[in-house]
């Protein structure tokens with residue numbers, strides 16, 4: 197696992213957007229796995245700026261969703277499908293034909309989950325999967341004690357996650373669904389490159405457990421330690437509880453530029 201400590205969220209966004217741009221230059225129809233939440237927004241802004249300036253052609257990129265609320269109509273402004281359309285697809289000039297995601301409104305939820313795992317595999321697998329992290333160490337919506345081998349499935353949110361996400365629903369926790377579909381940890385680990393961005397002091401404990409703690413289902417993000425190409429990008433605040441921060445700084449600063457992340 198590589199840990200990159202950046203000065204702030206904007207720098208993290210720029211670094212990751214450049215890695216995505218490099219990928220798209222090499223593979224124009226790369227399948228990009230995208231995450232929701234506030235953290236990845238600087239990535240999407242930086243990637244959009246690159247596409248608009250002509251630094252990268254994203255017109256053939258394909259976008260895959262990480263997770264979704266169950267029961268929110270697809271056109272609800274806070275369904276993750278709507279959020280990704282707003283924050284990723286439209287800014288990049290991509291239509292919904294470039295998009296794949298699980299159907300949170302399906303009558304047969306297990307069937308929809310299985311179909312999504314199958315669709316991801318048939319699409320050739322995710323080339324680069326962006327991840328945020330919950331304050332409890334969740335990735336996607338894999339809450340603590342999710343199986344590290346899990347596939348896409350329905351999960352019940354913890355109260356903490358519903359409290360954390362209430363800000364997207366006008367601060368009203370009653371509006372936050374209890375159930376979600378999330379790519380499983382086993383599904384996420386099949387992506388070729390995992391890139392987790394964490395910013396702010398509120399993520400410092402989760403980052404320390406992810407990077408320096410044991411691989412344990414109680415901290416789902418710690419599963420990244422099992423992946424051959426995982427990059428954790430953190431700002432100074434999110435890095436504040438890392439014991440090996442100096443080592444991470446040293447290795448990254450001495451890395452040849454061509455290597456990227």
Ligand SMILES: N[C@@H]1[C@@H](O)[C@H](O)[C@@H](COP(=O)(O)O)O[C@@H]1O
Nearest residue numbers: 231233234235328329330336337
């Ligand atoms: N399902 C999403 C996660 O994918 C995201 O990582 C997390 C953190 O969000 P934020 O980046 O806003 O802190 O929120 C939600 O739970």
